[in-house]
Amino acid sequence: MCGITGFIQWSGDLTQDSQILVKMTETMSDRGPDASGTWISNPCAFGHRRLSVIDPENGAQPMIVHDDDDVYAICYNGELYNAAELRSELVKRGHHFRTHCDTEVLLVSYIEWGPACVDRFNGIFAFAIWDSVREQVFIARDRLGVKPLFYAYIDGTLIFGSEPKALLQHPKMEPVVGPEGLAEVFIIGPARTPGQGVYKDMKELRAGHAMIFSRDGLRSYAYWRLDSHIHEDSVEETAAKLRELLQDTLERQLVSDVPVCTLLSGGLDSSALTALAVQYYNRTNQGQVHTYSVDYVGNEKHFKSHAFQPGADAPFIQRMVEELGTQHHYIEFDTPELVESLNASTLTRDLPGMADVDGSLYLFCREIKKGATVAVSGEAADEIFGGYPWFHREEMLNSGTFPWSVAPDMRASLLSPEIREWIRPLDYLGDRYADAVREVPKLRGETGQQAKMRVMSYLNITRFMPTLLDRKDRMSMGVGLEVRVPYCDHRLVQYVWNIPWEIKMTGGREKGILRKALEGVLPDDVLYRKKSPYPKTHNPDFLAAVKQQMLDILDDPSAPILPLIDKNKILEIAASPEASSNLPWFGQLMSGPQLFAYLAQVNNWLKTYNVAIR
Structure with a gap:
């Protein structure tokens, strides 16, 4: 597992932007504490942070494969659970492998089958591949969206990464949130709309989708969807x-x-x-x-x-x-x-x-x-x-x-x-x-x-x-x-x-x-036990702590959340008996303590990321 990032633009010399790529990559050092790598070759810049799980010695990324004069490069986050079967089939088709890692299996699968390779994968993944033959970048995310992938297409530049923090290091990407983003934060949550990146100009590649970026522009499409048919098994x-x-x-x-x-x-x-x-x-x-x-x-x-x-x-x-x-x-x-x-x-x-x-x-x-x-x-x-x-x-x-x-x-x-x-x-x-x-x-x-x-x-x-x-x-x-x-x-x-x-x-x-x-x-x-969800604290000390934290925020005239919320309404809730309850009364999933904790998170996010609302 890893963190990936990068950007692609068809004009200019990307080698002059190497420090931008390094900064984007280093934001994800927690995702990949074991190794770091970058690769720039116009028009493409890829960055990678690695958590070593399979073949720690030989799985460094970005991984580059030269096939005669053709160049393929990949940065990849995930695991292929059918890598052994794919490797065996690719060997039969004449391919040779120099590592035991699934990164090489994925890249060689693309070389053999092109974008249709995703139909053969069993796994969790988000990856980007530079293809010099087709002069395009192919980006894909696993069918259920286990691995994240965010992107922005701004002024002809495609920027992508496993996490928003990587994209926010690119000078074209600003921490701006508009009306849709605020609606996602305050009304849709906790379930963000598929494809929504919350930040303006930022999107999330949807589960089961792929993108192709070439000189003709950016195109995304679904390669997998749930299929409804009659179930015939007893x-x-x-x-x-x-x-x-x-x-x-x-x-x-x-x-x-x-x-x-x-x-x-x-x-x-x-x-x-x-x-x-x-x-x-x-x-x-x-x-x-x-x-x-x-x-x-x-x-x-x-x-x-x-x-x-x-x-x-x-x-x-x-x-x-x-x-x-x-x-x-x-x-x-x-x-x-x-x-x-x-x-x-x-x-x-x-x-x-x-x-x-x-x-x-x-x-x-x-x-x-x-x-x-x-x-x-x-x-x-x-x-x-x-x-x-x-x-x-x-x-x-x-x-x-x-x-x-x-x-x-x-x-x-x-x-x-x-x-x-x-x-x-x-x-x-x-x-x-x-x-x-x-x-x-x-x-x-x-x-x-x-x-x-x-x-x-x-x-x-x-x-x-x-x-x-x-x-x-x-x-x-x-x-x-x-x-x-x-x-x-x-x-x-x-x-x-x-x-x-x-x-x-x-x-x-x-x-x-x-x-x-x-x-x-x-x-x-x-x-036959009844379902019990991920455990949460029932200690009243947690309520007291997060409620006081929120009250302190309401008393701070510089708190960035204040223009967004109805202060009197929050104070009214804080004084209500429901606020002391751990029962999920606020929109089914959120208790009083969780409401105060969430609003404090919103304020901290706005402040730390210097989010502009417009």
């Missing part, structure tokens, strides 16, 4: 197929030349991956699997059950550790650390994020990095299999908006009247929801309820899931840890997409078909 056949896919996916993703661990919450998704990893390690004599979990000081005392977090994780974590015999590492954070992490996580993401959930994940990954370089996570199973409460509540299914944004009026009320009038947040939200629904690949003949569930699944896979993947990538790579997400294998996602809702609900339970597929893999009490 319940038994579906469960067997799921287990086969999940096992194959996980075993591919356990390959590494550096230590690998799993994240274990005691829930269905992470426990299943850990159990399958233990089976694989036992079968291949690779020793003991290391597992990690996170919690907070005082949570045992202060935890209160609710629909979005029905039970504590700790007893189930211990249950799985004893069942599987893993080497477990309990990580625990106290309130002061968590409050301090809010700023670090904002700078890591280059945007305000998911408040304490971002911060704690950043701290968690930082601790894991001390013992491992690669971790396996159960991210995305709920979006794919329908595990969230909003899949099962009629009022959310019929809300006419994103289920994580069902309190838009409350969100809009936080804004100053001038900003509300300028960005028209409710109209923006409605337009983005309508855009998402229009995209859904419908299946002819589906009933109203089936069609409704397909829409809900699409919203989760294409809107909410990318937010969690972005969080996972940025917080983990911010400390040089690679996190792999087996549930995001495109074969698995495509297969589950077409499983009818009644089969997904096998046994009358959410994610019922996944539970059936894992029978015999997990003990029944874990197999």
Whole structure:
């Protein structure tokens, strides 16, 4: 895993801009702590920071291949899980390899098949390739958007990078945010609209998309989309197929030349991956699997059950550790650390994020990095299999908006009247929801309820899931840890997409078909446990700290957030009983403490990045 960046322009001498490229590259030293490289050859400038996972000795980038007089160069972030099969096929086609790394496999695949190479990849990736034969740069991102890629096309120059901070080092890119960007921050969040970079002129290459930049201009296109068709497998056949896919996916993703661990919450998704990893390690004599979990000081005392977090994780974590015999590492954070992490996580993401959930994940990954370089996570199973409460509540299914944004009026009320009038947040939200629904690949003949569930699944896979993947990538790579997400294998996602809702609900339970597929893999009490999300703190000290932080910001006349918000409304919320609650009342996903933490993140972002609003 790595960080990539660069720029391409068809006029001028780019060698004069080498210091710009170096600055862009060095912004991502946390993503790639092991090595750094740059390459400039008109009209192309590539930069790379490396986290060594496969073939540490020979995988330096940017990687250059000379084929007679032709030149191909690549900067690449990701992993190809079918690199061995691709290498074998390419050798049969006459190609020779000088390394064992998947970077060379990807580049030679492009040399052999051109832009169509992406159709053959199983993996997570974002890369750019300079092709002197076609005189073009080819840029692509993996099908589910696990790896990030931002870009800007300004005055004939294409600028790109794994993170916005890299682009912001280019002199043509300014930290300006307009009405759409503010709407993304205040009304769409936490699920950013696909393609939106928030900063003016900055975009995100959408998942499953590629771009070609040549002298004829810039063209982007989708090379992969979810495909709707009739599911013909029985319940038994579906469960067997799921287990086969999940096992194959996980075993591919356990390959590494550096230590690998799993994240274990005691829930269905992470426990299943850990159990399958233990089976694989036992079968291949690779020793003991290391597992990690996170919690907070005082949570045992202060935890209160609710629909979005029905039970504590700790007893189930211990249950799985004893069942599987893993080497477990309990990580625990106290309130002061968590409050301090809010700023670090904002700078890591280059945007305000998911408040304490971002911060704690950043701290968690930082601790894991001390013992491992690669971790396996159960991210995305709920979006794919329908595990969230909003899949099962009629009022959310019929809300006419994103289920994580069902309190838009409350969100809009936080804004100053001038900003509300300028960005028209409710109209923006409605337009983005309508855009998402229009995209859904419908299946002819589906009933109203089936069609409704397909829409809900699409919203989760294409809107909410990318937010969690972005969080996972940025917080983990911010400390040089690679996190792999087996549930995001495109074969698995495509297969589950077409499983009818009644089969997904096998046994009358959410994610019922996944539970059936894992029978015999997990003990029944874990197999049938209710979903519990990534843990957050329930300590009232956190509320007190972030509320006071926000009140201090409101008292600071120079605070950049003040012109954007309704100060009196925030003060009113701070004095309300809801503000003291850890229940998700503010737009379903945000509690009172998280609201104050988020607004503080927004202020810190505006101040640190010197963001101009216009």
